[in-house]
Amino acid sequence: MSGSGLRVAVTGPTGDIGVAALRALDASPAVGRVVGMARRPFDPAAHGLSAKVGYQRGDVLDRASVAALVDGADVVVHLAFIVVGDRGEARRINTEGSRNVFEATVAAGVGRLVYTSSVAAYGFHADNPQPLTEDVPPRATESFYYSAHKAALEDVLDDCVAAAATEAWVFRPCIVAGPGALTLIETTVRMLPVYGQLRLVRQALDRVPLLGPVLPDPGMEFQLVHTDEVAAALRAAVEGIGPPGRYNLAGPGTMTVGRMARACGWRSVPVPGAAVGALGAVAGRVPGLPPEIGWLNAFRAPTLMDTAKARRELGWEPRSDAESTLRETVAAARAAGVL
Template identity: 35%
Template sequence: MTAAPTRVVVTGASGNVGSGVLRALAAQLPDVEVVGVCRRPPTEGAIYERVRWHAVDLSAPDAAARLAPAMQGADAVIHLALAVRPVRDEEYLYRANVLGSQAVLTAMASAGIDQLVYASSLGIYAAGATAPVREDWPDTGQATSIYSRHKVVVERILDQFELEHPEIAVARFRPTVVVQREAAWLIRSLYLGPFIPRTLLELMRDRRLPVLPLPAGLGLQFVHADDVGDAVIRLLTQRAEGSFNVAADALDTREVAALVGARPVELNPGLVRRMVSALSGARVVAVTPGWYDVATNTPLMDTSKARDELGWEPTRSSTSSALELLDGLAEGATGLSAATGRDDKSATVIRERVQRAHDVSLLLWGATAFARALGVRHAWAPQAVAAATNLAAGTPMALERVRERRRDPVALIAPVAVMAAVGTSLRGGWAPVAATAVLQLLNASERRRAAVT
């Protein structure tokens, strides 16, 4: 072990991986001064108290200049910063992740810092492996994924940076999916979205899901944020260079389904991807086809190099880490920073949008039912679209009433009224007009109830 640094800059210190790194620094290097860089520094939380914060937006054109005060006097940089949202805004993500990484390298070189630990990703590996891959597997990534493409670009930037600065020790760790309870908000926002009800997540957490559809041949690895933090400390204190895979054991489809007590139902991977693409395009799920490809096509990783050269091994299995995450998802857990969901205003915005979609689609359902009853030609098509939209927006609210075990008139009558509205809409006439009118009355009653409570 070499001499420990005295001052370390951690970009993205308020994020999911950052929390594990900060805990490891506090436990293993308590005397090191930690300088944190993020857009919105946390204002509370024990792990953030010893951090000297600098608010810097890495997507800004002058990010390198803004980083200069943070870099002053530091011995090493741990570059964890990563923007993943908005998932479809490639221009912003490129500025934040690619140009932002270049800004970090420029600032640290100007400050004379001679050690970098960079958070790369499993997403840089090409598909096609039949066994866990070592660090020399082709790192051309997944072409369909914005995240993967940008990670590959940063790896190439690092290659050039090492050639130009041989005096700087550069270590790259490539983690699989990094999880902990506090990662629930991030995982939900990336993969699930607002239409996946909490009730379903609770069923999964409680191992009461009978079957779980999965793409055939799926293999997943997880790693706990604290194990990642330990790996980073080892890279830092050993002044390691090169690339290192960081992951726990692999889970197959049977083991993934067993996490939720279910029997796996293996589906054609191509069919699953087409379903994901359709649902993502309709914004029913948050996961994009690119993120799906990273999760399902990326090879499993061999971690023997980290074990042999760093003495690192995970203290938690993929199963235990996944179960901790699942509990956080079921409970709606967040971290103590904006990057991990603290005071997340987007959840309120999403609920309001879902409620608005429900209200508007219900009005359109009633209006198109009325037009159809009057004999307006082709009214059935917009009626079907309005009904489907209303059912999609109303399902999370209905499941929430079930979870709360409500026995008020709305909770008892609404399911019957919905079935009546759907059934009568198939036949037409004036019955669906009456049924949607009842739904309007129930919706108004529910809104009054929400206003009171």
Template identity: 35%
Template sequence: MRVVVVGATGNIGSGLVDLLAADGHEVVGVARRPPTAGWARQQAEWHAIDVTSIDAVEELAAVMRGAEAVVHLVFGFQPSHDSRYLRQLDIGGTRASLDAAIVAGVPHFVDFSSLGAFSPRADDDPVDESYPTGGNTTLPYSRHKAAVERLLDGEEARGRIAIARMRPSLVGHRASGGSLLRYTYPVWVPTLVLRHLPVLPLDRGFRAQFVHIEDLADAVVRVLEQRATGAFNIAGDGEVRQPDIAAILGARPVHFPWRWLRGLAALSWALRLQAVDPGWLDLAAAAPRMSTERARRELGWSPRFDAAAAVTEALEGMMHGAGKDTPALRPRHWARELLDVLRRGPVSYRHVI
């Protein structure tokens, strides 16, 4: 099967490309900055395309002709201080990729939605794929995910292409460590500090679902091979709570209420001391717990890694600045990153990070 992966060098895309290539599929990778060397370069046929460019639909359609499926992964949460660009990237980029697939006659389009598309939880019961996808209004990422869901609803009604929607929880694996540091960790703080945190200030009610990239990629391949349609919640077994995170970091958990944490995050974000939009804390506090029953029943999927294993890999990757041989997943080198910020400004303002 010839599969075009749009956004093929990031946290999810790189894992999916690896599995598709290992399974013998013909992979076409699309990214703003394709890999130029190393193992990643050998895994696919690569094309450099910016989905926000005026010629994106034409360029993407040329690459997609003859493909049996397209997987669209491009979505951003940096630069967090440029919501206009993020909207263009997230919603406009998805529209461009979808339009190009239709123009090229591709029969199957797989879009990556996420847990962030869901409306805030009503209670603690697990929710299935029919739960409302109104997003969290305080976070651009979540609002954009909800807007893309409406875009896909409209295209499904037209019936021009078969559409599947992946809704994963937080995704963890070791190679994502360097990129997570660039996106979320204050650049002026050495990575070494993360390995020696004395305390972890976090609300004692924190809990989160995680999925390992290998399990997520397996679910996507099953969707592609079965030409499945509709939405699929994907998460590893179990949840991760405050004491679990503290144990991995070797820190003592300290209860820090959501409202205090949110206030601190908002102030430090406004002062450009850190790059994470405080709306992410609103999402973390209100996200529903997903049921993965549909993926298990219809795809025959089940995770090999539980949530604890996935988050352990991600945090260990962050503590050591781990990465992979793609521009988006390059390992973090603190001094180099600091110099880059001094030359080009913080990641919360830069379009290419």
């Protein structure tokens, strides 16, 4: 990497958060060069990015590719992950791939490591304090691979940087959405046929017959954060604003499945939260179900986060609330033919 300003290496720049992160880093006067790495072909110029942003294809499971990416970087941003996917592939990429990135970053003497953990690291537990602050220790929901990976990787990261010169900024975003982040809608659309077959939904429909797609609504509130606001927090960390540490990220306000269903032009039926939770707990062990079903675990218990620390330490000011973030996401999903 060459040029003045910070040299930033980004894994997973092609995903929901990644493209927004590239835009935010491109716009940062403190950043001189950004190089992203993921597996698919990707042209930064086609996304309106300047020549400051480069891209190379590579896999985080390939230690040589990771070492080459982080060599000479001032900051590494690690986003590469399997959020929804095959359990086996997710385990390898999330755990081995992330360890490769953490170890290579430390071995290369990189000063700053920025990593997106998740609200899922806290686990979805009825006895979690509400709202969650960063002082609450992660306690994974072990039956949900994503939650287990996120909690375990925070420990792995701590071990990797413990005796190193590398400082780590670890973000715990809630569900991310926005016009460039359609995963929330895409995964929900893929789950619609499954929801239609669930006994708890069919029983509810017997009482209130409805036509068209239906979401089971446990009535629980959840948070949303806009990709651009996550990118703003990542940029702050890349620039070295605020102390290293853990930071919750969530936009103002909350969402429910019922309100989301209406925004998508669907219906919802009230179902007992405990039943959705029980389903989530066993879902990962039932063959033939889509991997998205694991996300039902997120509805086992309310898991709302306090974001005062990011606001105070990083000057982070999310302006998009849950309603407006969802509205933008739904409009983009309609334009893209996802809805």
